[in-house]
Amino acid sequence: MTSIIFMGTPDFSAPILRMLHHEGYDIKAVVTQPDRPVGRKRVLTPPPVKAAALELGLHVIQPEKLRGSEELQQIIDLQPDLIVTAAFGQILPKELLDAPPLGCINVHASLLPKYRGGAPIHQAIMDGEKETGVTIMYMEQKLDAGDIISQKAIPIEKDDYTGLLFDKLSAVGSELLKDTLPSIINGTNSRIVQDEAQVTFASNISREQERIDWANDATTLYNQVRGLHPWPVAYTTFEDGNFKIWWAKVGNAKHDTIPGTVVVISKDHFEVAAGNGTTLALYDVQPAGKKRMTAEEYLRGTGSKLQIGDQFK
Structure with a gap:
């Protein structure tokens, strides 16, 4: 029986771990990030993969940093045939990449070579892409640059958002890995070198990327x-x-005013001027120092003083 060490951290990774367990692979250990404080009360919380591993009765290893750690040697000493990663969150040291005879493979949530990096789902939606997918790839020391083993594409629907697409791609990744693993184990898998001319990157989201620039059009x-x-x-x-702004849609109003100006106030939303004469309709918001609320709640409460002509910046 093929022995595997699984390495992953967020919700995206947990269904992939469950699939490996269900399929009967010998999972020697699950490696994930340390527990972190979560929420306003900073409650120490295990990552989703740890919670899934403990539920399945699997051994968990949580290195703060792999390189040079005691945990790294522990993983190597387990002598797995294969290492499978899915959104683990750390670069694997060369000695670990070289350890398993079947190599180290990664379940990556993009159609490589597009969107290498830590935020491929966020970036694909933000860029207005019409499709994305999952790539199973061999790992090497260069970020997401290893040979492609298999891929599956899915459309990005017009109302998809990052959380929903995470769930969709996690399911796709589980099935694709399930279908691909036998060929990796018996040595019949494809191995396609990535075209470096087609490479794009999706680095972790920066604070600047979170800020709305009202000069951009509503789409x-x-x-x-x-x-x-x-x-x-x-x-x-x-x-x-x-x-x-938790949720918004492209508005219906047209305008010739300064972007960021409130131009429509309705019962359940309000529209703000964007670039090229378009508007963004806000439906789910969170004012400074307040909890998240619908725009209707906001307009009835603290936002009741909102007026046409008010300016967002």
């Missing part, structure tokens, strides 16, 4: 909002405070 802003939903969430500024 661009809608893609930004849904690409950052439900984390880390797009924001603008209003009345000298950060104003989060």
Whole structure:
């Protein structure tokens, strides 16, 4: 029986781990990130992969940093046939990449060579891409640059957002890995070198990428909002405070005013001027110092003073 060490951290990775367990692979250990403080009360919380591993009765290893750690040697000493990673969150040292006889493979949430890096799902939506997918690839020391073993594409629907697409691609990744593993184990898998001329990157989302630039047209802003939903969430500024936009749509109004100006106030939303005469309709918001609320709740409450002509920046 092929022995595997699985390495992953977020919700995206947990179904992939469950699939490996269900298929009967010998999972020697699950390697994931340390528990982290979560929420306003900073409650120490295990990553989703740890929770899944413990539920399945699997041994868990949580190195703060792999390189040069005691945990690295522990992993190598387990002598797995194969290492499978999925959104683990750390670069694997060369001695680990070289250890398993069947190599180290990664389940990556993009159609490589497009969107190498840590935020491929966010970036694909923000860029207005019409499709994305999952790539099973061999790992090497250069970020997401290894040979492609298999891929599967899916459309990005117009109402998809990052959280929903994470779930879709996790399911796709589980099935693709399930179908691909036998060929890796018996040595009949494909191995396609990535075309470096087609490489694009999707680095972890920066604070600047979260900020709304009202000079952009409404479609661009809608893609930004849904690409950052439900984390880390797009924001603008209003009345000298950060104003989060959890959900919005392309508005119907036309205008010839300064971008960022409130141009329509309705019962359940309000529209803000964007670039090229378009508007963004805000439906789910969070004013500075307040909880998340619908735009209707905002307009009835603290936002009841919102007026046509008010300016978001």
